[in-house]
Amino acid sequence: MRPQAALVLAAIALAIPAALLLSRPGAPAAAPPIRPAQPPPRELADPAPPPPDPRAEERAEMVRLQLERRDVSSAAVLEAMRRVPRHEFVPEPLRHRAYDDNPLPIGHGQTISQPYIVGYMTQALALKAGDKVLEIGTGSGYQAAVLAELTPHVYSIEIIKALGEEAAARLKRLGYKTVEVKVADGYFGWPEKGPFDAILVTCAAGSVPPPLLKQLKPGGRMCIPVGPPGLFQDLVRVTKDAQGKVRTESLMGVAFVPLTREVR
16 A cells, blocks of 8 residues: 555544645645634623513503693603603502502602603703703602703702612612712702702792702703692792893692701
């Protein structure tokens, strides 16, 4: 048998490519075989789609029946309220009523405003992307979450320590990590973070607090219930022009919990 034939037979027996054995000394080796493409590692693969939101249709119906049929028409506000899971901001025993057309108690004598009022007040601020917003009265954090859908710069003050801490944790858990919450007397605002393009007050004051007016930027808007506690108040929009002149207009009658002055 010739030497080359013997090498080929040996290659077959050992499963070695014959071309490698037959190549002349000094000649380039043949390219290794191409392996089929492997799937990407699991951690690099496309993430699984999020699970369906079981209450998304309830929110859509809330927006359709309670907001669009009234006078909330801002597309951005409507979309924000379709996205925020209101039921997550309501105590567990009342979650089945989260999308009802009324306020609900959240403990400590406080309430979460009805969806329409949240949408109406948010629309009244006429927010632009990047606006810095101050909220007085965090409550459960629902209004702050709606604001955070419109701008990442949201600061909220709550006077009841337990509510403030719970709201801050809830907002972070739900992904609203840019919202800053502190426990303090909201009457004085948050001067270290101001001035603000918009201020939203979710509790009734006897008059517009001067510190809040001072922290409102020229061109800024404030929405605040003004009137005696325990009765109906006027929902007032305050605007400050470029020269610092303040103008107020009454929007509607409302009933809010009072602005309290003692941290508890």
